[in-house]
Amino acid sequence: GPGETLTVTLPDESKVTLNASSVLTYEENGWNSNRWVSLSGEAFFEVTPGKAFKVIGGFYEIKV
DSSP states (O other): OTTOEEEEEOTTSOEEEEETTOEEEEOOTTTTTOEEEEEESOEEEEOOSSSOEEEEOSSOEEEO
């Protein structure tokens, strides 16, 4: 419900905390060479250092 969060651990141990109603998708195959996720909604990221990490949203793209 509203106000709930969900924490997801990605294959490289990066962590993503999703707010309620947010959706995160990513491709597990080839993750280490192509770290990108698609996000609908709001999330907090704790990214493990490594190759470029890309977040793609409806109207934006963020790289770290």
